[in-house]
Amino acid sequence: MFDVKSTFEVPRVENLSRREFEERFLVPQRPVIISGAMEGWPAREQWSNDYLKEKVGARTVRPSKAHAGVHLYDPKKHLNDESPMTLAEYIDLLASGAISDGQLYVTQFPIKTALPELWPDVRFPSFVDERRYGAVSLWFGPGNNLTPLHYDAANNFLTQIRGRKQLMLCPPREIARLYPYPFRYVGNHISQVNVASPDLTQFPAWAQADRAVVELDPGDMLFIPTYWWHAVWGIDQNMSISYWWWPRLANLLQHPRQTARGIRSMAHVGHLVAASTLQKVARRTELQASS
Numbered sequence: 001m002f003d004v005k006s007t008f009e010v011p012r013v014e015n016l017s018r019r020e021f022e023e024r025f026l027v028p029q030r031p032v033i034i035s036g037a038m039e040g041w042p043a044r045e046q047w048s049n050d051y052l053k054e055k056v057g058a059r060t061v062r063p064s065k066a067h068a069g070v071h072l073y074d075p076k077k078h079l080n081d082e083s084p085m086t087l088a089e090y091i092d093l094l095a096s097g098a099i100s101d102g103q104l105y106v107t108q109f110p111i112k113t114a115l116p117e118l119w120p121d122v123r124f125p126s127f128v129d130e131r132r133y134g135a136v137s138l139w140f141g142p143g144n145n146l147t148p149l150h151y152d153a154a155n156n157f158l159t160q161i162r163g164r165k166q167l168m169l170c171p172p173r174e175i176a177r178l179y180p181y182p183f184r185y186v187g188n189h190i191s192q193v194n195v196a197s198p199d200l201t202q203f204p205a206w207a208q209a210d211r212a213v214v215e216l217d218p219g220d221m222l223f224i225p226t227y228w229w230h231a232v233w234g235i236d237q238n239m240s241i242s243y244w245w246w247p248r249l250a251n252l253l254q255h256p257r258q259t260a261r262g263i264r265s266m267a268h269v270g271h272l273v274a275a276s277t278l279q280k281v282a283r284r285t286e287l288q289a290s291s
Contacts, residue, residue: 001233002168002195006212010169010222021127021223026155029225031169031212034127038219042121043161043241049091055117057088063104063141070102070146070194087115094142094237102145102234109138111241125157125221125243132245139240149178149191149231154244156224160216163238167222168195170211170229177209178229195231216240 012033025032038044062082083104090106093099112119115138124130134154143163151172158167170178179192193203200207215235216222224230226247 001166001235002213002231004168004195004211004213007210008212010212010214016127018127025223026127026225029228031225031228032223033214033216034221034223035219037125037127037221038123038159041123043118043123044219046121047118047161047239049095052118053088053091056115057086057091059087059115059117060084061087061090061106061109061114061140063090063106066103066105066145070148070196090140099142100144102142105139105141105145105147105234107139107141107147108135108242109140111136111138122241125159127157127223128155128245133243134246135242135244137242137244139238139242141234141238143234143236143238145234146194146196147232149193149195149229150187151189151227151229152224152244153189153226153247155226155247157243158216158222158224159241159243160218160220160222161239161241162218164218164235165216165238165240166213166233166235167216168211168213168231168233169224170209172227172229174209174211174229177205179203179206191229191231196233 010031010033012035014035016032016034016037021032021034024030062084065081065083090104093104109115111122118138122136124133149168149170158165181188181190181192193199193206195206198206214222
């Protein structure tokens with residue numbers, strides 16, 4: 001878990017209306033935890049391991065491999081090594097405790113196309129029109145694993161189906177203190193800092209970076225705005241669904257360095273369904289970033 005103090009707070013709210021969400025959080029691009037917004041969701045009520053084995057156990061998943069539970073980016077490779085297996089085999093490994101050290105983690109797995117039998121169980125956060133959502137992905141792991149600090153060129157609702165997660169969030173303005181990989185790498189949207197055990201000799205400015213640490217319990221929903229840096233620690237066996245939707249052009253142009261750094265590489269690895277639209281502004285933002 002993250003052994004650091006927060007320098008700012010992420011609010012936790014209940015009974016939030018769409019208008020309030022837009023005015024207080026979406027337009028100003030501020031993160032928020034929303035409690036009680038997932039009541040009655042079939043995924044929350046039905047997605048036990050037994051249910052998943054029955055519905056989609058024969059489907060192939062591609063858990064990413066970790067080193068000592070840390071899924072750090074290796075610039076010599078595409079992104080993460082994977083270990084394909086059926087979902088039933090993966091669940092059996094979870095049940096046996098064989099991967100309790102976080103060494104295998106199903107990450108960003110597209111539900112509609114790869115697990116279509118589960119799609120009828122999926123509900124959408126009501127704060128955004130359903131037609132605006134792009135990638136809807138499953139995250140499923142044993143806990144004791146770290147997803148490195150990174151940003152995405154999309155807004156995101158991270159919804160906690162079961163288990164608990166801890167997240168560290170840093171605002172986009174902190175990019176200079178977060179040491180992203182150089183632009184030439186596919187993972188140029190990923191920080192070089194291992195936030196679970198930072199090397200302050202190599203990355204001294206990290207000590208001054210603004211950050212907030214939050215914990216998600218089952219039923220919690222976290223809004224992660226475009227370009228907000230986030231690292232994720234699985235506390236115990238857990239499952240989440242992420243809902244990406246594409247930002248307004250004005251949000252992208254507020255942070256030209258991130259836009260210029262990330263659009264082409266993230267499109268290359270399939271991060272953005274709307275990549276073609278965003279690529280049109282890449283050249284403009286590159287010029288702004290260099291000016």
